[in-house]
Amino acid sequence: MNYDYYDNFNFESADKESRVLRFLYDTQIGHRVLKLAVRPRVSKAAGRVMDSRLSKLFIKPAIRRNDLDLSECEEKKYKSYNDFFTRSLKYGARRIDCNPRHLISPCDSYLSVYKIDNNSIFKIKGSDYSLKDLLNSNLLADEFRGGLCLIFRLTPKDYHHYCYIDKGKIIFSYDIKGEFHTVRNLALSRYNIYKRNSRCCSILNMENFGKVVHVEVGALAIGKITNHHADGYRFIRGEEKGLFEYGGSTVVLLLKHSAAAVDDNIVTNSALGMETKVLMGQKIGNKLNL
Numbered sequence: 001m002n003y004d005y006y007d008n009f010n011f012e013s014a015d016k017e018s019r020v021l022r023f024l025y026d027t028q029i030g031h032r033v034l035k036l037a038v039r040p041r042v043s044k045a046a047g048r049v050m051d052s053r054l055s056k057l058f059i060k061p062a063i064r065r066n067d068l069d070l071s072e073c074e075e076k077k078y079k080s081y082n083d084f085f086t087r088s089l090k091y092g093a094r095r096i097d098c099n100p101r102h103l104i105s106p107c108d109s110y111l112s113v114y115k116i117d118n119n120s121i122f123k124i125k126g127s128d129y130s131l132k133d134l135l136n137s138n139l140l141a142d143e144f145r146g147g148l149c150l151i152f153r154l155t156p157k158d159y160h161h162y163c164y165i166d167k168g169k170i171i172f173s174y175d176i177k178g179e180f181h182t183v184r185n186l187a188l189s190r191y192n193i194y195k196r197n198s199r200c201c202s203i204l205n206m207e208n209f210g211k212v213v214h215v216e217v218g219a220l221a222i223g224k225i226t227n228h229h230a231d232g233y234r235f236i237r238g239e240e241k242g243l244f245e246y247g248g249s250t251v252v253l254l255l256k257h258s259a260a261a262v263d264d265n266i267v268t269n270s271a272l273g274m275e276t277k278v279l280m281g282q283k284i285g286n287k288l289n290l
Contacts, residue, residue, distance in 0.1 A: 006240055012073050019113065027123040048083075050246050066156045089159055095280035096163070096238030100208050102261040103285035106241070107251050109152035110275035111284065113262045116147050116254070124151060124217055125197050125250055134215065134252065135201055136176050144213065146257040150284075153250050153275065162216070162251050163242040163280055164235045168206040171284065175200050178218070200225045202241075208287050213254040233250035238281055258288045 049055055063070070072093040079082040096217045097104050106113065114122065122129050131141035131149070154160060176200035198218040206212050216225045227242035229235065262285040266276045276283055 001067070003048075004199060005105050026144070030288045034225065047246060050085075051080050052084045053080060056084075056193070059084045062156065075163050083243055086160060086245055088161070093158075095278045097283045098237060099283070100166075100237075101287040102283040102285065103209070103262070105152065105167050105278040105280055105282050105284050106214070106253065107152050107154060107160075107280050108277060109154045109160040109251065111193055111266060111278045112151045112153075113266055114149045114151070114270065116145055116149050118145060120149070122149055122151060122252075124252065125153075127196060129196075131254075133196065134199070135213065136199075140203070140213065143211075144254045144256060147259065148255045148262065150253040150255070150262070151250060152252070152267050152278070154244065158186040160249065161247075161280070162241050164204070164214075164241050165253070166206040166208050166213075166237050168204050168235060170231050170233045170235070171203040171205050171211075172227060173200065173202045173227070191251070198225065200227060200242075202227070209259045210256055212256075212259070213252075214241070215254070216242065216244070217250040218244065219249060258289055260285045 006130075047062075056078060060079060062068070062081070062084070070087075072089050074088045074090055076087075078087070094108075112122065116131060120131060122134065124134070131144065132138050133142055151280045176196075176199040178196060200216045200218075202214045203213055214228070218225045224245040225242065226245060228240065235241070266278075266284060269276045
């Protein structure tokens with residue numbers, strides 16, 4: 001499997017994204033636009049637009065802008081932009097590695113991996129999170145210190161469904177609402193932005209990797225996370241856990257110390273500040289003895 005970062009990463013798209021983020025978070029006009037966009041009524045209205053037939057007008061521009069190859073997707077006429085965004089793949093388009101000793105990717109994405117220590121801060125969707133911030137739980141954060149944090153960043157080009165990485169059971173799931181705050185910096189006459197995206201946290205008991213936390217991080221304004229199963233559900237490796245709607249998103253996996261070792265090339269790329277392109281079901285590491 002080719003993990004080459006430079007062959008897969010779209011630098012032009014990333015540069016456009018960074019320019020948008022700088023406008024939203026580094027200018028007063030952008031701040032006002034963002035503050036309006038994240039209001040619940042505006043977010044719900046935007047979601048209704050994306051579900052409407054009128055939103056089909058956005059599909060062709062999105063295909064051109066992101067240079068999308070739809071050959072792997074099911075052939076259908078899309079009813080709305082969200083119907084297109086949540087498109088399914090043809091049967092067999094993703095091969096799930098079923099070796100129980102292999103750690104697999106839950107989604108198509110760009111992967112970074114980090115060791116979790118007492119001072120770890122993770123950059124996720126433009127915000128800085130400590131483990132406690134991410135999980136909204138001191139107890140759970142303490143339990144995973146010394147383990148690994150795997151961040152899977154999905155782009156508009158990616159398949160926006162995600163799967164379970166092993167056979168197991170859902171112990172407990174909880175949602176965390178998104179937050180948006182500002183602090184006026186008088187010296188610089190600008191706004192400092194503090195934001196936390198909406199998250200869904202699932203504590204999973206995995207047959208081969210022990211206790212794992214699977215976190216879906218949604219887009220702040222209109223992103224929607226749709227999970228299929230309730231607490232107590234028993235799942236199998238590669239089974240679809242859920243999908244993202246409307247906007248780009250991120251999946252985070254937390255593994256305990258000695259649960260798994262991530263492949264060396266991914267670790268090396270992450271240490272150099274580079275992401276590695278991975279596909280859902282693809283091997284990204286190996287089980288260690290718990």
